[in-house]
Amino acid sequence: MKWKELEEEPCSMARTIGVIGDRWTLLILRECFLRTRRFEGFQSALGITRHLLAERLKKLVRQGILRRIPYQESPKRHEYILTQKGIDLYPIMMAIVHWGDTHMVDERGRPLLHQHRKCGKDFDPVMVCSECGEPLSAKEVHTHPGPGARSLPEKSAPETRKAKARSRAA
Amino acid sequence: MKWKELEEEPCSMARTIGVIGDRWTLLILRECFLRTRRFEGFQSALGITRHLLAERLKKLVRQGILRRIPYQESPKRHEYILTQKGIDLYPIMMAIVHWGDTHMVDERGRPLLHQHRKCGKDFDPVMVCSECGEPLSAKEVHTHPGPGARSLPEKSAPETRKAKARSRAA
DNA sequence: ATCTTACAGTTCTATTTTAGAACTATAAGG
DNA sequence: CCTTATAGTTCTAAAATAGAACTGTAAGAT
Numbered sequence: 001m002k003w004k005e006l007e008e009e010p011c012s013m014a015r016t017i018g019v020i021g022d023r024w025t026l027l028i029l030r031e032c033f034l035r036t037r038r039f040e041g042f043q044s045a046l047g048i049t050r051h052l053l054a055e056r057l058k059k060l061v062r063q064g065i066l067r068r069i070p071y072q073e074s075p076k077r078h079e080y081i082l083t084q085k086g087i088d089l090y091p092i093m094m095a096i097v098h099w100g101d102t103h104m105v106d107e108r109g110r111p112l113l114h115q116h117r118k119c120g121k122d123f124d125p126v127m128v129c130s131e132c133g134e135p136l137s138a139k140e141v142h143t144h145p146g147p148g149a150r151s152l153p154e155k156s157a158p159e160t161r162k163a164k165a166r167s168r169a170a
Numbered sequence: 171m172k173w174k175e176l177e178e179e180p181c182s183m184a185r186t187i188g189v190i191g192d193r194w195t196l197l198i199l200r201e202c203f204l205r206t207r208r209f210e211g212f213q214s215a216l217g218i219t220r221h222l223l224a225e226r227l228k229k230l231v232r233q234g235i236l237r238r239i240p241y242q243e244s245p246k247r248h249e250y251i252l253t254q255k256g257i258d259l260y261p262i263m264m265a266i267v268h269w270g271d272t273h274m275v276d277e278r279g280r281p282l283l284h285q286h287r288k289c290g291k292d293f294d295p296v297m298v299c300s301e302c303g304e305p306l307s308a309k310e311v312h313t314h315p316g317p318g319a320r321s322l323p324e325k326s327a328p329e330t331r332k333a334k335a336r337s338r339a340a
Numbered sequence: 341a342t343c344t345t346a347c348a349g350t351t352c353t354a355t356t357t358t359a360g361a362a363c364t365a366t367a368a369g370g
Numbered sequence: 371c372c373t374t375a376t377a378g379t380t381c382t383a384a385a386a387t388a389g390a391a392c393t394g395t396a397a398g399a400t
Contacts (some may be wrong), residue, residue, distance in 0.1 A: 001217040003193070010281040012270025013200050013263065019274070021193045023173070024387095030183050033308060039348050047171040049388055054349060075395040077347070085273050090308040091297040092269060093183065095262040100182025103255050104189070109317035111180040117310045119302035127261040130296045132289035138203060138260040140287045147279035194358095209377050219359055224378060245366040247376065343400075350393070357386070364379070370372085 010150040019063050020089065024048055025056050026096070032066070032086065033093055037079040065089070094125040180320040189233050190259065194218055195226050196266070202236070202256065203263055207249040235259070264295040 001009075006018035020026060024046070031045050043053055057080055060066040065086040068078045094114075101110050101124070113122045127136050171179075176188035190196060194216070201215050213223055227250055230236040235256040238248045264284075271280050271294070283292045297306050 006193070007274070011200075012267045012274060012281060014197065014270075015274040016266045016270035017193050017196050021191075021196055023176070023187050023191045026187050026191055027184065030181075034313065040346080043348095049390090050349070051351080051389090052387065075347075087308055088269060088272060090306070091295075092262065092265040094297060094306065095265045096186045097182045099258060099262060100184075100186035102258060104177070104182060104185040105318055111182060111316055111318040111320070112313055113316040115312040115314060116299045116301060116304070116306070117312060118304055119299060121299075121301040123302075124300040125261075125297045125306060126300045127264060127295045128298050129286045129289060129291075130294040131286060131291040132293075134286070134288055136260070136264065136286070136295060138257055142285040142287060143204065143282055144285060146281055146283040148275060148281045150281070210375080213377090219361090220378070221360090221380085222358065245376075341400100343398100345396105345398080347395090348393100350391105352391080353389090355386105355388070357384100359384070360382090362379105362381080364377100366376090367374105369374080 010148060019065070020092075024052055025060065028053070028056055028060070029065075029086070029089060030093060032080070032082050033090065037081060038077075039080075042080075060086075091125070091127075095127070098125050180318060189235070190262075194222055195230065198223070198226055198230070199235075199256070199259060200263060202250070202252050203260065207251060208247075209250075212250075230256075261295070261297075265297070268295050 003018065007015050009015060009018075020029065027046055027048070028042055031042055036042055036045055039050075039053065039057070042048065042057075043050060046053075048056075057066065057068075061068050061080070063085075064083055066080045067083050069081055071077055071079050097112070097114075105111075114125075115121065116123045128134060129136055173188065176184050179185060179188075190199065197216050197218070198212055201212055206212055206215055209220075209223065209227070212218065212227075213220055216223075218226075227236065227238075231238050231250070233255075234253055236250045237253050239251055241247055241249050267282070267284075275281075284295075285291065286293045298304060299306055
């Protein structure tokens with residue numbers, strides 16, 4: 001599988017990974033949500049090479065995740081602003097941060113806290129079912145093919161070689 | 171910033187990205203959630219080179235995301251099973267899939283649907299506030315330094331050069 | 341009028357990663 | 371003895387990334 005093909009895979013995860021699934025892109029997006037907008041801002045905040053930064057920004061604009069907007073004439077200068085498509089990445093960012101907060105903090109605790117303006121409290125993000133509102137856990141979810149599926153053979157429980165031999169013998 | 175340093179950054183997102191933020195790792199984890207457990211299973215499902223697969227699996231085991239469990243003796247064979255730390259990645263996976271379902275589907279529709287066993291319906295994941303239960307949106311969240319912060323200077327609103335000149339002149 | 345700085349890139353070489361294919365090893369089954 | 375299944379390892383070529391220097395426009399300082 002080549003990287004260009006990823007975006008054509010019949011899998012929403014593969015397609016998304018094709019767009020945002022590399023390390024610098026994710027960090028650039030973090031900066032966007034922290035209100036960084038300009039080339040130099042990204043560069044100094046991240047220490048990314050200018051070459052790669054330019055390339056990643058171009059890609060994000062092509063993908064419709066950032067919009068490149070002029071903020072001054074002569075010399076022409078542009079800012080990079082999240083589109084709605086980009087803002088919709090927020091749950092991914094929060095899910096990533098939350099996992100890090102749970103499993104990667106050192107003894108000093110969380111680097112950042114998130115306050116919900118509506119209720120005023122520091123919170124954690126919780127993922128719930130859109131239909132019943134209950135928190136989701138992996139084993140309560142059954143995945144099945146949708147209209148855009150190509151094929152997804154059901155996997156049977158793995159057998160040991162000996163078990164296979166036994167069942168063939170029977 | 172080098173990749174080894176990522177995991178020591180005072181940012182839960184950078185640390186998490188250091189662990190799972192590359193394309194193959196994310197796809198391997200997708201397969202784990204679809205119940206793939208064995209080397210050949212990952213390899214044939216993903217088309218990843220055997221070399222990289224071996225390396226990524228080792229890393230995931232080192233990080234405590236997968237556990238390597240023997241399922242037969244002679245020749246010794248192992249399966250890779252998600253630990254709790256690995257299972258906790260589920261919201262990240264679902265958030266990624268959901269963004270793809272929203273922004274990357276073709277005319278045929280979603281490749282996969284997710285059914286919630288508790289309520290029986292196909293659902294979308296929704297991220298809510300742990301404190302008040304309301305759905306979260308980026309602009310209702312205020313980010314501020316926590317106990318593990320190193321420093322996070324507040325960013326002022328960007329100015330144009332002309333505006334800067336004006337304010338200096340004033 | 342010239343000099344320095346800010347900004348947003350582009351270009352170049354060296355290093356690191358990844359792709360792709362072939363090879364190794366153990367044991368079962370025919 | 372030969373083939374297959376499984377889980378790797380090793381090798382070379384191609385691609386991506388790091389790191390530093392360079393380009394171009396214009397403002398402000400000297």
